[in-house]
Amino acid sequence: METLQPLRHPPRSEEELMRQxxxxxxxxxSELATLAGLPIPGDLKRDKGWIGVLxxxxxxxxxxxxxxxxxxxxxxxxxxxPVDKLGRPLETTFVCVAPLTGNTGVVWETSHVRHKLHRVLxxxxxxxxxxxxxxxxxxxxxxxxxxxxEEEQLRRDWEELMDLIVLGRVEKITARHGEVLQLRxxxxxxxxxxxxxxxxxxxxxxxxxGFYLKKPFTAALLARHFLL
DNA sequence: ACCTGATCATCG
DNA sequence: CGATGATCAGGT
Numbered sequence: 001m002e003t004l005q006p007l008r009h010p011p012r013s014e015e016e017l018m019r020q021x022x023x024x025x026x027x028x029x030s031e032l033a034t035l036a037g038l039p040i041p042g043d044l045k046r047d048k049g050w051i052g053v054l055x056x057x058x059x060x061x062x063x064x065x066x067x068x069x070x071x072x073x074x075x076x077x078x079x080x081x082p083v084d085k086l087g088r089p090l091e092t093t094f095v096c097v098a099p100l101t102g103n104t105g106v107v108w109e110t111s112h113v114r115h116k117l118h119r120v121l122x123x124x125x126x127x128x129x130x131x132x133x134x135x136x137x138x139x140x141x142x143x144x145x146x147x148x149x150e151e152e153q154l155r156r157d158w159e160e161l162m163d164l165i166v167l168g169r170v171e172k173i174t175a176r177h178g179e180v181l182q183l184r185x186x187x188x189x190x191x192x193x194x195x196x197x198x199x200x201x202x203x204x205x206x207x208x209x210g211f212y213l214k215k216p217f218t219a220a221l222l223a224r225h226f227l228l
Numbered sequence: 229a230c231c232t233g234a235t236c237a238t239c240g
Numbered sequence: 241c242g243a244t245g246a247t248c249a250g251g252t
Contacts, residue, residue: 046236066244067243080245080246092232176231187235188234188242192241194241208241
């Protein structure tokens with residue numbers, strides 16, 4: 001009697017989402033891919049989003065590109081996160097693209113970063129490269145919202161970074177800026193360009209950027225979960 | 229060993 | 241191009 005199967009519709013509640021996500025814990029990616037009829041790439045070099053797509057499929061998120069949350073009806077965003085054997089993140093977490101123009105008057109309260117991170121379902125997945133992709137296993141899911149302290153850290157970093165963008169200093173920003181949130185390139189390659197504000201208020205072309213959560217931030221929120 | 233900057237696939 | 245999904249990999 002095989003009852004494990006992908007959700008055929010978007011989850012109608014956080015409870016339904018968590019019930020399904022919890023059932024996936026312990027399964028390998030090859031098991032989930034086979035049951036879902038999804039081919040397994042040899043590695044992630046040319047399929048960097050494959051694990052995310054696989055989990056979207058299993059959890060009933062409409063895969064592909066939408067500017068919405070993954071589970072818009074219940075206001076939840078899905079993030080798969082590669083972790084080592086101790087559950088610590090191996091990568092930073094992409095949040096959203098940074099707007100480089102038209103930012104006069106923007107505020108944290110209505111920002112894309114705050115909206116995206118309001119409610120997140122974290123699904124840890126074994127990510128060490130020595131483990132063959134298909135043998136990597138899915139971990140225990142965590143439904144998270146920023147604590148007051150976490151939101152304050154995020155807001156401070158966002159405001160600092162947005163100030164630099166508005167003031168035409170985007171090209172002075174490095175990944176070292178920000179305590180928990182960083183700004184880094186987010187593009188197909190280094191030749192992709194987008195419009196931004198220059199040092200003298202003029203329009204310039206620069207690399208598209210994205211907001212990412214630094215590893216210590218996600219490590220802390222995952223650790224809190226596993227220790228409780 | 230780790231982090232920052234660079235990169236890969238797909239879709240509308 | 242820019243949004244979605246992220247990881248790669250060389251330099252420090």
